[in-house]
Amino acid sequence: MAVDLDRCTGCEACVTACHAENNIPTVGDTQAARGRALHWMRVERYWEGEFPDVRLKFRPVMCQQCDAAPCEPVCPTYAAHHTDEGLNAQVYNRCIGTRYCANACPYNVRFFNFFNPSWDKPLHLQLNPDVSVREVGVMEKCTFCVQRIKAAEVQAKAEDRSLKDGELKPACAQACPATALVFGDLNDPESEVSRLSRSPRGTKLLDDQGTQPKVTYLQRQSSE
Amino acid sequence: MDRREFLKASAITGASATLAGCGHPEHQLIRFIPEEELVPGVATWKPSICPLCPAGCGLLVRVMEGDAEVVRNGQIGLIKMGLAKKLEGNPAHPISQGKLCVRGQAAIQITYHPDRLRHPLKRTGPRGAGAFQEVTWDQAIDELASKVGALAEANNQGALAFWMRPSRGQRRELVAQFLHRFGAPPPFSFELFGEDVLRRANALSFGREQLPTFDLARTRYVISFGADFLGTWNSPVSQNIGYGLMRQGRPGQRAKLVQLEPRMSQTGANADEWLPIRPGTEGVLALGLAHVILNGRMRSADAAGRAGTLVDGWMNGLPDFTLPHVETLTGIAAARVERIARELAESAPAVAIIGGAPLAQTNGLFHALAVNALNALVGSVETPGGVFFTPIPNASSKPDAAGERERRRQSAAPTLDKLAAGILSAERPPIQILLLDEANPVFAAPPAWRVKDALQKIPFIASFGNFLDETSILADLILPDHSFLESWVDDVPEAGTTMAVASVAPPVMKALHQTRAMPDVLLDVARRLPRLNPPLPWQTFEQMLRASFEALPARAAPQTTPGVQPAVDVWSKAQEQGGWWAETPAGTRPPPNVATRDPGRPVSFVAARFDGETNEYPFHFLPYASQAFLDGSLAHLPWLQELPDVVTTAMWSSWAEINPKTAERLQIAQGNVVEIASRHGSLRAPVLLSPGIAPDVIAMPVGQGHEHYTRYATGRGANPISLLAPIVEEETGALAWAATRVRVSRVVGADLQLILFAGALRERPHEHEGR
Amino acid sequence: MSPTTARQIGDDLLRPLLHTSWRFYLVVALLGGIVASGLGAWAYQVYQGFGVTGIRWPTYWGFYVTNFVFWIGISHAGTLISAILRLVNARWRRPVTRCAEVITVFALMIGAMFPIIHLGRPWLFFWLIPYPSERQIWPNFRSPLVWDFFAINTYLAGSLLFLLLPLIPDFALVRDRTTGWRRKIYGVLALGWQGTTKQWHRLESAMQIMAIAIIPVALSVHTVVSFDFSMAPVPMWHSTIFGPYFVAGAIFSGIAALIIAMAFLRRFLHLEDYLHPVHFENLGKLLLMMSLLWTYFIFAERLTVWYGNEPSEMAVFWATQRGEFAPLFWTMIVCNFVIPFPILSLRRLRTIAGTVVASFTVLVGMWLERFLIIVPSLSHKQLPYSWGVYRPRPVEIIITIATFAAMALLYVLFSKVVPIISIWELKVGGQSMPVVTPKEEREADGLWRARP
Numbered sequence A: 001m002a003v004d005l006d007r008c009t010g011c012e013a014c015v016t017a018c019h020a021e022n023n024i025p026t027v028g029d030t031q032a033a034r035g036r037a038l039h040w041m042r043v044e045r046y047w048e049g050e051f052p053d054v055r056l057k058f059r060p061v062m063c064q065q066c067d068a069a070p071c072e073p074v075c076p077t078y079a080a081h082h083t084d085e086g087l088n089a090q091v092y093n094r095c096i097g098t099r100y101c102a103n104a105c106p107y108n109v110r111f112f113n114f115f116n117p118s119w120d121k122p123l124h125l126q127l128n129p130d131v132s133v134r135e136v137g138v139m140e141k142c143t144f145c146v147q148r149i150k151a152a153e154v155q156a157k158a159e160d161r162s163l164k165d166g167e168l169k170p171a172c173a174q175a176c177p178a179t180a181l182v183f184g185d186l187n188d189p190e191s192e193v194s195r196l197s198r199s200p201r202g203t204k205l206l207d208d209q210g211t212q213p214k215v216t217y218l219q220r221q222s223s224e
Numbered sequence B: 001m002d003r004r005e006f007l008k009a010s011a012i013t014g015a016s017a018t019l020a021g022c023g024h025p026e027h028q029l030i031r032f033i034p035e036e037e038l039v040p041g042v043a044t045w046k047p048s049i050c051p052l053c054p055a056g057c058g059l060l061v062r063v064m065e066g067d068a069e070v071v072r073n074g075q076i077g078l079i080k081m082g083l084a085k086k087l088e089g090n091p092a093h094p095i096s097q098g099k100l101c102v103r104g105q106a107a108i109q110i111t112y113h114p115d116r117l118r119h120p121l122k123r124t125g126p127r128g129a130g131a132f133q134e135v136t137w138d139q140a141i142d143e144l145a146s147k148v149g150a151l152a153e154a155n156n157q158g159a160l161a162f163w164m165r166p167s168r169g170q171r172r173e174l175v176a177q178f179l180h181r182f183g184a185p186p187p188f189s190f191e192l193f194g195e196d197v198l199r200r201a202n203a204l205s206f207g208r209e210q211l212p213t214f215d216l217a218r219t220r221y222v223i224s225f226g227a228d229f230l231g232t233w234n235s236p237v238s239q240n241i242g243y244g245l246m247r248q249g250r251p252g253q254r255a256k257l258v259q260l261e262p263r264m265s266q267t268g269a270n271a272d273e274w275l276p277i278r279p280g281t282e283g284v285l286a287l288g289l290a291h292v293i294l295n296g297r298m299r300s301a302d303a304a305g306r307a308g309t310l311v312d313g314w315m316n317g318l319p320d321f322t323l324p325h326v327e328t329l330t331g332i333a334a335a336r337v338e339r340i341a342r343e344l345a346e347s348a349p350a351v352a353i354i355g356g357a358p359l360a361q362t363n364g365l366f367h368a369l370a371v372n373a374l375n376a377l378v379g380s381v382e383t384p385g386g387v388f389f390t391p392i393p394n395a396s397s398k399p400d401a402a403g404e405r406e407r408r409r410q411s412a413a414p415t416l417d418k419l420a421a422g423i424l425s426a427e428r429p430p431i432q433i434l435l436l437d438e439a440n441p442v443f444a445a446p447p448a449w450r451v452k453d454a455l456q457k458i459p460f461i462a463s464f465g466n467f468l469d470e471t472s473i474l475a476d477l478i479l480p481d482h483s484f485l486e487s488w489v490d491d492v493p494e495a496g497t498t499m500a501v502a503s504v505a506p507p508v509m510k511a512l513h514q515t516r517a518m519p520d521v522l523l524d525v526a527r528r529l530p531r532l533n534p535p536l537p538w539q540t541f542e543q544m545l546r547a548s549f550e551a552l553p554a555r556a557a558p559q560t561t562p563g564v565q566p567a568v569d570v571w572s573k574a575q576e577q578g579g580w581w582a583e584t585p586a587g588t589r590p591p592p593n594v595a596t597r598d599p600g601r602p603v604s605f606v607a608a609r610f611d612g613e614t615n616e617y618p619f620h621f622l623p624y625a626s627q628a629f630l631d632g633s634l635a636h637l638p639w640l641q642e643l644p645d646v647v648t649t650a651m652w653s654s655w656a657e658i659n660p661k662t663a664e665r666l667q668i669a670q671g672n673v674v675e676i677a678s679r680h681g682s683l684r685a686p687v688l689l690s691p692g693i694a695p696d697v698i699a700m701p702v703g704q705g706h707e708h709y710t711r712y713a714t715g716r717g718a719n720p721i722s723l724l725a726p727i728v729e730e731e732t733g734a735l736a737w738a739a740t741r742v743r744v745s746r747v748v749g750a751d752l753q754l755i756l757f758a759g760a761l762r763e764r765p766h767e768h769e770g771r
Numbered sequence C: 001m002s003p004t005t006a007r008q009i010g011d012d013l014l015r016p017l018l019h020t021s022w023r024f025y026l027v028v029a030l031l032g033g034i035v036a037s038g039l040g041a042w043a044y045q046v047y048q049g050f051g052v053t054g055i056r057w058p059t060y061w062g063f064y065v066t067n068f069v070f071w072i073g074i075s076h077a078g079t080l081i082s083a084i085l086r087l088v089n090a091r092w093r094r095p096v097t098r099c100a101e102v103i104t105v106f107a108l109m110i111g112a113m114f115p116i117i118h119l120g121r122p123w124l125f126f127w128l129i130p131y132p133s134e135r136q137i138w139p140n141f142r143s144p145l146v147w148d149f150f151a152i153n154t155y156l157a158g159s160l161l162f163l164l165l166p167l168i169p170d171f172a173l174v175r176d177r178t179t180g181w182r183r184k185i186y187g188v189l190a191l192g193w194q195g196t197t198k199q200w201h202r203l204e205s206a207m208q209i210m211a212i213a214i215i216p217v218a219l220s221v222h223t224v225v226s227f228d229f230s231m232a233p234v235p236m237w238h239s240t241i242f243g244p245y246f247v248a249g250a251i252f253s254g255i256a257a258l259i260i261a262m263a264f265l266r267r268f269l270h271l272e273d274y275l276h277p278v279h280f281e282n283l284g285k286l287l288l289m290m291s292l293l294w295t296y297f298i299f300a301e302r303l304t305v306w307y308g309n310e311p312s313e314m315a316v317f318w319a320t321q322r323g324e325f326a327p328l329f330w331t332m333i334v335c336n337f338v339i340p341f342p343i344l345s346l347r348r349l350r351t352i353a354g355t356v357v358a359s360f361t362v363l364v365g366m367w368l369e370r371f372l373i374i375v376p377s378l379s380h381k382q383l384p385y386s387w388g389v390y391r392p393r394p395v396e397i398i399i400t401i402a403t404f405a406a407m408a409l410l411y412v413l414f415s416k417v418v419p420i421i422s423i424w425e426l427k428v429g430g431q432s433m434p435v436v437t438p439k440e441e442r443e444a445d446g447l448w449r450a451r452p
């Protein structure tokens, strides 16, 4: 994934798209006040300077799918583990809820189910049947919409071809009106995302942590 | 639904089937007929239209088979049906181009909302108490028809009023036709953040009574006067798409964005230059820029054409708008104004945008005309990279539509304050029957207009809305509409594209509840009225839509020969792709839809008036459309309640934004509760310190503070509209919602929670620590 | 009353086993009630969901892990101290070792509960155990939590053995002095001890081996516990100092716990004749040394962080030095250094009362230390947007209090059924001595003379 911070407007379409796609529950005001809201995708905002020379900077942050993911080795049950494709997978059934992985993740993108999720009926009819609902005590996080990746792969295989660049988009990238989020195969040097990752504006979030994140942030430019 | 509930529900269904099956075969159960095109586990995608804001984005809805618990004829049962699972933008649609905003993503929760009204209701208790009893559709429609019929009997057709949310397209057309044939005034709309001032200005400047479209993708310079065009204003999705392209869509070229506003909006946050301008002086700055351009001979005065002549002193180089004077009025340094003017003139194509708070001042029309003149001066009107007006397709099946529109224009549309005052002052209210369609003026109007009191005086109110809100709770009869996913929808976008667009879509799924589509109910009522003249020619809304779409040209062509059959089946194609659209080649767009008329006297700057004395009410009060809830109509959606506001990161709450310096002076800390009072009301809210707001401005998002609006919004936070003064834009009579002044005081001991998602304000909070 | 006769020692130390006063029942009922409410709170937490605690994003560890580290730290009182004292053959140790070893076993048992209490799905805790299962996966041996599992279980097993071995002759003694069902039970526990030379010889060698073996285990346990933190890239956790720092802190709090336990035993079991001021004095000196060592560690830790000026670490640094956690931080410094240092360094104050006061403050300070390692760091990780505060909720507070009650309860019950001071060792120490060096002889004389 590449995130073009010069395009991102902070509109948060990605945030709600992720909720809709991934059956992320809302927790309500009391629990939100206690820090239990789950947002696999969040748009960070940071103020810079003082009034009137003040600026605001947005940064969408989701799981960075680190190549050297610190969340993986600490998990005692392999619930957080690396797939052959290089994704940082989260196997909900295997998670026993130590929350260790979340401590280890420098990006704080791992969210815990403090209660069994619930949907006031019939809101549950919206749930995506392709994504499991996580029970109490289980850690969850952005999966790069692995269900979409799998579906596209199966489709491509059925049609006996390889995946085309841009053919599949995670929900957030699909929604993003400004096309700030670009998803693709980093192993394919010709893909759009590979091209963007090589951009001189490209940086990695918390690069110094040695996590080797797979998300590239293209820095905001200035017209000054 | 888990397996146990499934079994339970199946058992109920089975048991009642046995019971019902014995004596009354006609009381059949819901039959388990799967929809044919549905394969379990396989998604299909169907077009629809986002109903949440006037932008009218085209949707694609992911539909999959599922089990829904439904009630039919008083019996609960499980039914296998296609269920909408996710909304995405329709890639073919010219407005949304495959994208959606955060609100559009959440729109699906309307259909599945637990507090949706599920069947017709008749009031039992006193008005506003919320006591209703279930009635059948026959009873409900009979009652409505007989009430309306009685009005006709009494020859008092003019006392029927229909208030609906602003919309275009056949839904509104049907209502208009019905009212017209019945003899009632045309449908009325009131919106807090209505755009009447801008429409009027565009009619005057450019002959187009319509909101503008900006070609951001090709522009090089954008100067925006208070328009949160990336957040909530006008056509946010298409504008966000354009913004992405304007920044990084052209290699090596990146347009600049300058934003002028006293409170940093989402758009301001993205600006290269953010200038906190003094409220009510935006037009002065626009003319200051024009002054520099004119006097620097960068453009000639007549380049602005008619838009220029509307401004007093334009042809003389705007002598009243010298840089020092502009600096005094606006608070923006003269050198800066001069530089921006030069950049603007040199960076063609450039575009100026005005929207939001500047238009909601007493002198709003002046600001809009000034910005229009500036646009015309730099040559941005209807040129690539500039301002366009979306061609409105002639999607009309109505024989007398033009006449109706003309009549509407002539009978100068009343404003809500006048309507309310009329009802309150009359012995016998001029409105005897009020029909409401998702309009909530009780929430959205300043308290001084006393809309609720006025509504209380109307003898009969019926509401078609899906939810109980502050207005529909006053209704005597409720005939709940289908959700947009369950009904035929259509729209004619007013802005957001240079193509002519008429959107349409069939229902995406079957109705979950015992609701009925408002247009069909209206047609049903019309059929039961003896005196509709001439009667409406359609049996169903679908028929009306079909007729209107079949009247559209098959291909966009400047001149369609009348009577020639379209080459393709417009109607089927439109249903399939979610609408009809056509690029109208430049130069052949339809003539301005407002007859060129005498522009009247040129406008000049008159200082904005504010309600409240400066010394007693030292702060400008700025309510703004919230990213999540817009004008409050979306506060019932839990996804949006739990969405961290992008600037403040607040969830599930109201807040008041105050500059940290001001707060320090008033000894207020983050999260403290303050009382904000205007001359017309007061409210309490927790304080949020925001570095991006002028020291003399207090801002609050609109949306919370509902008295009645489902379990998620009721009783949550405060409604800033309750502070607003009944002060209007002087030329148009539109509510000047940014012209109220307030004072602020700390309330000790009050316990209102500010729920924030984020921890710190800054990325390097300890950067400047001494070592 | 002189303890110099073997008979007398036996009578005194077996008294609590054979006579029960109403006070015992009262204390047990009280403590039992608190423990029961703790168990109730846990049941409530499991039933309702973990959200009844104050744990939140991003502060995912709080009171429970604090308690875990704290109690595992306390466990270093016993076995480690006792093993060292045994190895250096400090004769004053004899009345102390068993009280200490018991602390280890119980503190470990309580501490080891916390990782389970803290789990989101505690009913699946056994997935940490490597057993062949239908899932066909072993636990992830790269996870420090799995290391914890092994380290703690090894230490627990070793400590149990270390406690039980020297109990055998005492069980035999009780067996011989009782009748009826007690005789039967203690008979079993005595494992057929007859007091033959061979048996004595084997016991001594076993103790010698255990004493040597248990020291690295003990050191490793808290090193591994420190690895739970230092292995994660969390600001101010990712530190090489953590191993020794944790071990020092553990011994520090362990000694404090031991002093308090001894003071209680002395008072309530009337063991004034066996636990002398010199014991407290000596342990007080040890405590002083650990206080200085601990202070050195925290100084070194803070200094290097401050000097290094890494932004994300500085956020945690400032939050603790003068931000929201400053009151707790400075309380900790007062409790761990400012109060105990003068008390323990002035001989006049290093009395029983003095050392007990110092030990209490050290326990408070060390609990705060564990808390301050965990919470400020987690609530101030690298991305400031995700910072958040942690406020414990009643469930956690009740469970925390209940563990202290559980410790006391286990201790009370234990001293009811087992001689809390090693009778045979005292006898050996007081009368015939198998190995006596001249230095030890002098010590022994001093010991008995110091008796009031």
Ligand code: SF4
Pocket: A062, A063, A064, A065, A066, A069, A070, A071, A072, A088, A104, A105, A106, A107, A108, A109, A110, A141, A211
């Ligand atoms: S971002 Fe966090 S959760 Fe995602 S792979 Fe990296 S460390 Fe793991």
Ligand code: SF4
Pocket: A074, A075, A076, A077, A078, A079, A080, A094, A095, A096, A097, A098, A099, A100, A101, A102, A138, A139
């Ligand atoms: S919370 Fe779950 S995924 Fe995370 S480390 Fe613990 S068991 Fe593994």
Ligand code: SF4
Pocket: A017, A018, A019, A021, A022, A040, A041, A062, A063, A141, A142, A143, A144, A145, A146, A170, A171, A172, A173
């Ligand atoms: S990739 Fe999918 S799971 Fe990850 S943030 Fe985007 S929508 Fe959510």
Ligand code: SF4
Pocket: A007, A008, A009, A010, A011, A012, A013, A014, A015, A043, A060, A172, A175, A176, A177, A178, A179, A180, A181
């Ligand atoms: S949807 Fe795109 S533009 Fe909007 S906040 Fe997310 S990344 Fe930014």
Ligand code: SF4
Pocket: B050, B051, B052, B053, B054, B055, B056, B057, B100, B101, B102, B103, B104, B105, B235, B236, B237
């Ligand atoms: S801008 Fe958003 S709310 Fe408005 S129509 Fe488009 S998707 Fe819907």
